[in-house]
Amino acid sequence: MPEPTGVIHDIGYQRYAGPRLGRRQVFGALYGHGLRTAFGLGRSAKAKIFPWLIVAIVVVVAAGATAVRTQIGEVVLTYAQFADAMSWLVIFFVAVVAPELVSRDLRSGVLPLYFSRPLPRSDYPLAKLAALMTALWLLLGAPQLLMFVGAAFTTGKGWRGAWDELLDLLPGLLYAGLWAVVFASVGLLVASLTGKRAFAAGGVVAVFLMTTPIVGTLQVMPSNTVNELAFLASPSTLVQGIGGWALGDLLASPGGGSTALPIGGFGPLYAVAAVLLVAGSVALLLARYRKVASA
Template identity: 85%
Template sequence: MPEPTGVIHDIGYQRYTGPRLGRRAVFGALYLHGLRTAFGLGRSAKAKIFPWLVVGIVTAVAAALTAIRAQIGEAVMTYAQFADNMSWLVIFFVAVAAPELVSRDLRSGVLPLYFSRPLPRADYPLAKLLALATALWLLLGGPQFVMFLGAAFSTGDGMSGVAEELLDLLPSLLYAGLWAAVFASVGLLVASLTGKRAFAAGGIVAVFLMTTPIVGTLSVMPSRTVNELAFLASPSTLVGGVGSWALGDLLTFEGQSGVPIGGFGPVYAVAAVLLVAGCVALLLRRYRKVAAR
């Protein structure tokens, strides 16, 4: 029997003996990385330009509203109205951030690395969705808080005035969360359909803006019921309808009122929940298919 001629070389590889953090740590790392990516942190200076330009615009508007209130002694816009008026900027923020979160990974083919243990298939899209929703909530809620601080320091009613401002702020922050949930779920679903960021961005903008003419057409129909239900046809007006029903006076200020939905407020609330749930379900289904390839 011939003697073995093979040689085993010790090149220094060792087994990992440290702590294995598991699923929760992986999910948290994906979430934090996604949140940083949404604002361009940890990436090139070019990637930071648009996100921080949007942050600067909404913050500057909030600061200007605060300064005007300090000068004239009364508010010119409520916290909830601020979210409505800044929603068009949120659309473009989503169009840039969502493809960065998911389309790049689809194009580069790194998803099999993510889907190795201990990360379940659903955790990847859910972490990305939570990161984008958090970024959008901060984008709207941060300036609202700036407005609150200005109002709290300029109110002449002492602690009672601060408490009144706080009672206006809290539901408006929840309203900003609704904007974030709807925009993030719709935007991420569209972005997950393609690995090309330009196509994903264009698709997101189209979904939000191309549905607006449908609302305009339905809102001038001769039927009042159709007019009041017309705002279900677009994600933006859908959220506005929920706000008109749930917030009431917080969206009625200085002659400006919310979306005219009549008595269909609960219908809008249910539709918003179904829209988010449906987008999340389709997003999870999409990544089950991607993982199976």
């Protein structure tokens, strides 16, 4: 019988003996990576062009509004009005970023690798959703902070003027948060339905823009009640309706007019509708990833 000729070489592989991070760290890593992805950080220069172009536009608008206020002494754009004015940019930001967050992973088939870790199926979409919400809030909130810094110390009222500005700023930041929550929930759900980024981006734009004509159609109906409820038909006007109801004078223009939508006494209904929209979108998003995980 021939002698065995095989040789076992010890090349130094050892068992991992370090700390094993758990669910919180995995969720945090997904969230941090998603937030960086939203702004193209750690990626190619091409991936940075669109998000930072949007950032540049909102910062320029905020700086322009602050400069005009400093020169003429009048508010040309309130903090809450800034969020409304930038809503169309938010739509395109979501249309580009949401597919980057989820569609790429769906198409490349790496989700089984994520779910082989100590990661519950719900944590993946929730981490991506939190990252998108944060990115949107920063997109709308950071320029408001720039407006605050420019206005707080140029009012000539000292710390009292800065305090009054802060009281105006805080509702504006909360309003920006409302935009972020609603748009991120709906946008990420739509993007998660396909692994093709172009289709996902088109779907997001369609949901936000193609619902607007429905609002216009309902607006010409002869019933005042239908007119006041018409803004429920689009996520954008739904958020603006809540803003007009909750913020009131903060959407008023210097000339005495207001940009608030005419929703009558249906403000609480709009708030309930927004809660149901977000809750339904999140529930469907979680169901979508349970289906992906079991496929």
